Amino acid sequence: MTYDVAVIGAGIVGSAIARGLAGSELSVALVEARSDVGDGTSKANTAILHTGFDASPGTLESRLVARGYHLLGEYAEATGIPVERTGAVLVAWNDEELAVLPGLKEKAEANGYHACAIVDADEVYGLVPALAPGARGGLRVPGEAIICTWTTNLALATDARRRGAALLTDHRVESVTVGDGSRAAVTEGATVLHTTRGDIAATWVVNAAGLGADQLDAAFGHRRFTVTPRRGELFVFDKLARPMVPLIVLPVPSSRGKGVLVSPTIYGNVMLGPTAEDLTDRTATGTSEAGFEFLWEKGRALMPQLLEEEVTASYAGLRAAIDRPDYLVDLDPDQRYVLVGGIRSTGLTSGMAVAEHVLELLTEAGLDCSPRADLPPPPRMPNLGEAGIRPYQDDARIAADPAYGTVVCFCERVTAGEIRDALASNLPPADLDGLRRRTRAMNGRCQGFYCGAAVTACLEQGAVPEEVAGRG
Amino acid sequence: MAEDRHVAVLVVGGGPSGLACAASLAGSCEVLVVEREQRAGGIPRHSDHTGYGLRDRRRLMRGPAYAEAWRTAALDAGAELLEGAMVTGWTGDREVSVTSPAGRFRVGADAVVLATGVRERPRSARRIPGDRPDGVLTTGQLQNLVHLRHHEVGHAAVVVGGELVSWSAVLTLREAGCRTVAMVTPYAKAEAYALFRWAGRAALRVPVVGHSDVVRIEGRVRVRSVVVRDRATGAETTVACDTVVTTGDWIPDHELARSRGLELDPGTRGPAVDAALRTDAPGVFAVGNLLHPADTADVAALDGAHVVAAVRDWLDRGGTRRGVRIAAEPPLRWVSPQYVEPGGEPPARERLLSWTDTLVRRPVVEALQDGRVVGRCRTWWPAAPGRVFRIPSGILDDVDATRGEVTVRLRA
Numbered sequence: 044m045t046y047d048v049a050v051i052g053a054g055i056v057g058s059a060i061a062r063g064l065a066g067s068e069l070s071v072a073l074v075e076a077r078s079d080v081g082d083g084t085s086k087a088n089t090a091i092l093h094t095g096f097d098a099s100p101g102t103l104e105s106r107l108v109a110r111g112y113h114l115l116g117e118y119a120e121a122t123g124i125p126v127e128r129t130g131a132v133l134v135a136w137n138d139e140e141l142a143v144l145p146g147l148k149e150k151a152e153a154n155g156y157h158a159c160a161i162v163d164a165d166e167v168y169g170l171v172p173a174l175a176p177g178a179r180g181g182l183r184v185p186g187e188a189i190i191c192t193w194t195t196n197l198a199l200a201t202d203a204r205r206r207g208a209a210l211l212t213d214h215r216v217e218s219v220t221v222g223d224g225s226r227a228a229v230t231e232g233a234t235v236l237h238t239t240r241g242d243i244a245a246t247w248v249v250n251a252a253g254l255g256a257d258q259l260d261a262a263f264g265h266r267r268f269t270v271t272p273r274r275g276e277l278f279v280f281d282k283l284a285r286p287m288v289p290l291i292v293l294p295v296p297s298s299r300g301k302g303v304l305v306s307p308t309i310y311g312n313v314m315l316g317p318t319a320e321d322l323t324d325r326t327a328t329g330t331s332e333a334g335f336e337f338l339w340e341k342g343r344a345l346m347p348q349l350l351e352e353e354v355t356a357s358y359a360g361l362r363a364a365i366d367r368p369d370y371l372v373d374l375d376p377d378q379r380y381v382l383v384g385g386i387r388s389t390g391l392t393s394g395m396a397v398a399e400h401v402l403e404l405l406t407e408a409g410l411d412c413s414p415r416a417d418l419p420p421p422p423r424m425p426n427l428g429e430a431g432i433r434p435y436q437d438d439a440r441i442a443a444d445p446a447y448g449t450v451v452c453f454c455e456r457v458t459a460g461e462i463r464d465a466l467a468s469n470l471p472p473a474d475l476d477g478l479r480r481r482t483r484a485m486n487g488r489c490q491g492f493y494c495g496a497a498v499t500a501c502l503e504q505g506a507v508p509e510e511v512a513g514r515g
Numbered sequence: 516m517a518e519d520r521h522v523a524v525l526v527v528g529g530g531p532s533g534l535a536c537a538a539s540l541a542g543s544c545e546v547l548v549v550e551r552e553q554r555a556g557g558i559p560r561h562s563d564h565t566g567y568g569l570r571d572r573r574r575l576m577r578g579p580a581y582a583e584a585w586r587t588a589a590l591d592a593g594a595e596l597l598e599g600a601m602v603t604g605w606t607g608d609r610e611v612s613v614t615s616p617a618g619r620f621r622v623g624a625d626a627v628v629l630a631t632g633v634r635e636r637p638r639s640a641r642r643i644p645g646d647r648p649d650g651v652l653t654t655g656q657l658q659n660l661v662h663l664r665h666h667e668v669g670h671a672a673v674v675v676g677g678e679l680v681s682w683s684a685v686l687t688l689r690e691a692g693c694r695t696v697a698m699v700t701p702y703a704k705a706e707a708y709a710l711f712r713w714a715g716r717a718a719l720r721v722p723v724v725g726h727s728d729v730v731r732i733e734g735r736v737r738v739r740s741v742v743v744r745d746r747a748t749g750a751e752t753t754v755a756c757d758t759v760v761t762t763g764d765w766i767p768d769h770e771l772a773r774s775r776g777l778e779l780d781p782g783t784r785g786p787a788v789d790a791a792l793r794t795d796a797p798g799v800f801a802v803g804n805l806l807h808p809a810d811t812a813d814v815a816a817l818d819g820a821h822v823v824a825a826v827r828d829w830l831d832r833g834g835t836r837r838g839v840r841i842a843a844e845p846p847l848r849w850v851s852p853q854y855v856e857p858g859g860e861p862p863a864r865e866r867l868l869s870w871t872d873t874l875v876r877r878p879v880v881e882a883l884q885d886g887r888v889v890g891r892c893r894t895w896w897p898a899a900p901g902r903v904f905r906i907p908s909g910i911l912d913d914v915d916a917t918r919g920e921v922t923v924r925l926r927a
Contacts, residue, residue: 279639283770283773326735328646328647329647330644330645330647331644332730332731335644353636353640353766354639354640354642355639355640356639357639357642357644435601435614436603436614436619438618438619441614441616441618441619442618445617446616448614448615448616448617448618449599449615449616450601450603450614453551453601456603456614488640489637489653490637490638490639490640490653491637491652491653491656492637492655492656493552493634493655493659495656495660496656496659496660496663496664496666497659497664499664500666511553513599
């Protein structure tokens with residue numbers, strides 16, 4: 044068959060676009076190189092729902108982040124994506140950084156965000172008592188929030204699928220035969236994507252390939268940008284550290300270079316990072332000794348007490364940095380091709396607004412993207428957040444289904460019921476990491492010392508074995 | 516909301532120490548053991564090799580049989596055992612909330628004994644950088660996979676660590692058909708061998724790489740190799756392998772102890788207790804490897820029997836933690852118990868437990884109070900890194916209850 048639209052890349056941006064398009068009468072394929080959605084840049088970011096206060100005013104990024112903040116906030120309410128509206132504070136440690144704050148506040152206002160407030164050192168320590176001594180002042184950004192990036196991606200992809208989009212994982216696009224646009228026959232004139240699992244024909248193609256977007260763009264004959272993988276390494280600290288970090292603590296951008304942030308996570312941990320290192324290898328998601336040392340040094344300067352706690356996890360993510368200061372979203376009517384490039388870490392927040400923008404561009408180009416009448420309701424996602432009630436805490440749920448009373452992963456308190464649900468879901472995991480992103484199982488302080496073998500058995504059997512489920 | 520259930524003694528954790536405590540107490544009062552695994556028994560359940568039971572059960576046993584023996588002993592003594600149920604937090608001074616398939620409920624108790632045990636620091640907590648491939652495990656996960664689930668592991672493993680448990684990992688790997696191509700330990704080679712004496716000579720063919728650390732793990736999907744760095748020369752070697760087992764580097768599972776606000780020892784990171792195993796919270800006790808990470812299972816179980824006197828005393832008369840503070844001086848990392856009352860009850864087996872970072876073959880142990888040596892002894896066993904060093908508690912006999920903190924130190 045020939046799809047009306049093929050969206051390449053099932054990260055947050057691609058999944059949001061596929062979801063938007065699948066809400067119309069169009070037939071949509073969501074094409075993903077990896078075995079799971081959200082397995083590239085989208086799985087390893089700082090998981091912050093940004094107000095966009097610090098974007099460059101007037102850019103497409105500024106507009107879409109501000110819009111996406113509201114769209115995703117509402118969508119999270121509807122689907123149960125965990126969000127904690129903690130707020131943020133930028134902390135200034137010297138005169139230079141202090142002097143930057145008024146300008147940042149003005150910039151926020153130019154971006155349409157008016158809730159920033161400059162605070163003195165006492166107020167900073169009132170917000171974050173565990174901060175190292177020496178803070179001079181700060182800028183409050185009360186609207187910044189933490190969010191579950193995994194659930195966001197899964198919700199959008201699940202929604203796209205339920206609306207009828209075909210999710211084609213393990214389909215890496217290796218080359219492209221660009222269609223000539225003739226509408227004489229069904230497949231003739233369509234663009235053909237040659238993938239590792241066969242050809243996919245589509246009238247329109249949307250490139251949301253993240254780190255691979257420039258290479259795919261080149262396959263359409265363009266030479267307009269280069270993606271530089273920018274590695275960010277992060278430490279996740281034990282939940283026992285969480286009370287030290289009640290809100291997001293951001294660095295002030297200054298000539299001393301980019302600092303790192305300390306943030307609570309939606310799972311009740313504390314995150315320190317990221318580093319920022321430009322690489323050439325687009326698959327280099329390993330962590331490094333130098334990165335660890337850098338983070339440790341930064342952590343000691345920011346919050347020495349934090350380093351007394353155990354490190355629960357460390358990981359590295361690659362951001363798709365490009366050689367221009369804004370998102371690059373462009374529709375080519377002759378090739379019937381849309382590039383969605385340079386969507387860096389803000390893409391978690393802006394994804395749904397990027398999708399809205401792409402649908403507008405396609406509509407202008409003559410494609411009917413208007414919503415159809417019989418849309419299924421958005422999916423209701425399992426709650427992975429500590430702020431809400433989790434199944435192990437839910438009397439009514441356990442009474443109705445005892446599987447929610449059997450805790451399998453002790454550190455993260457993940458129950459047999461949740462693992463069973465993830466394995467039986469509309470978008471089941473392809474591997475252990477996928478199961479971890481859907482349930483938090485094995486993500487805790489013991490990293491599988493207690494439950495690793497049991498969780499592995501669940502994945503391999505595609506269900507929770509009796510001896511793991513217990514009486515539940 | 517009122518508590519749903521009240522018992523005389525609540526034991527949190529059904530490993531050797533918790534079960535031994537229940538077995539000793541259940542004859543005289545109502546005891547409830549809450550265990551989050553589907554079957555009680557603790558870590559020995561999946562340590563399917565010999566070496567268990569010598570000091571407490573007076574016979575040499577394999578881990579699973581040993582675990583089962585304590586489980587049976589607790590049940591036979593009349594203790595109630597709630598398996599597959601997890602204590603998730605405190606709702607009062609001696610009241611906890613429990614999640615189980617039968618629902619959520621609160622349990623209040625006259626006395627609470629924490630026996631939550633110990634775990635190994637995983638790769639992340641050890642901050643070993645590199646790729647994140649499959650095939651990186653702790654000993655606990657490895658033994659769970661092999662002994663409880665009969666799961667395959669790889670063919671060539673690097674064992675990280677030089678503790679008693681590292682050899683336990685070697686034995687498990689061998690049983691699973693996986694060769695240990697290197698044991699990488701920060702200690703000298705001799706020290707790694709010095710502590711290993713209980714499971715036959717055959718496993719000793721493992722090449723031990725001393726004074727070294729694993730500084731990088733490589734492999735995108737499955738482990739392909741590790742990079743080993745010599746601490747002295749800085750020289751790096753790449754070792755091909757498909758499995759990495761991070762062993763030992765113990766940390767108590769102290770979440771409940773911390774969330775109850777108990778005083779913790781900075782060295783053990785477990786509760787600071789007196790010789791009778793009282794914590795600083797009245798009616799809250801702690802036993803086993805939560806207190807001394809990590810001694811052998813039999814020593815943990817003997818804590819369970821030892822605490823009984825103080826629990827009974829508390830139920831009859833009350834009574835709080837007492838004694839003079841005992842601290843460790845490097846190379847000792849910690850000493851347990853942390854409070855000892857001169858002339859009072861001695862600690863379990865009349866031993867102070869401690870952990871050393873360097874090998875001293877014929878150590879002299881000294882106790883100092885206010886800068887003065889108040890006790891000294893020479894042990895005929897070495898102080899070796901990687902396992903608990905036991906010190907006769909008699910060195911504290913002349914401690915003055917009215918004076919300050921006591922320091923315990925090692926002399927060659």
